[in-house]
Amino acid sequence: xxxxxxxxxxxxxxxxxxxxxxxxxxEDEHPKGKYSWVMDEGKGDEEYWQxxxxxxxxxxxxxNVAIVYRVGDVVVVGEVENSFVPNLLDxxxxxxxxxxxxxxxxxxxx
Numbered sequence: 001x002x003x004x005x006x007x008x009x010x011x012x013x014x015x016x017x018x019x020x021x022x023x024x025x026x027e028d029e030h031p032k033g034k035y036s037w038v039m040d041e042g043k044g045d046e047e048y049w050q051x052x053x054x055x056x057x058x059x060x061x062x063x064n065v066a067i068v069y070r071v072g073d074v075v076v077v078g079e080v081e082n083s084f085v086p087n088l089l090d091x092x093x094x095x096x097x098x099x100x101x102x103x104x105x106x107x108x109x110x
Contacts, residue, residue, distance in 0.1 A: 023091035
């Protein structure tokens with residue numbers, strides 16, 4: 001399943017992405033070394049950010065976690081695979097609260 005989260009906030013998409021990435025840094029918990037989520041600015045006409053996971057020792061092996069962008073008065077954290085959801089929701093709930101977050105689930109098999 002793929003999920004999209006809509007966060008009602010005045011914070012920028014970059015700030016929301018940084019919040020999520022800062023929460024997801026793990027040392028000594030993975031056999032490949034330090035594991036973290038990093039953010040890169042997307043290349044396109046509109047502002048968006050890509051969050052990807054990486055191991056410290058592997059330069060080219062990055063896994064897409066989410067894209068972050070603004071639509072109206074919400075920041076969208078989209079295209080999130082369900083295995084990443086717990087690590088993504090914890091910092092969002094702590095910062096913005098349950099009432100400021102909505103989500104949509106999509107099953108790509110249908």
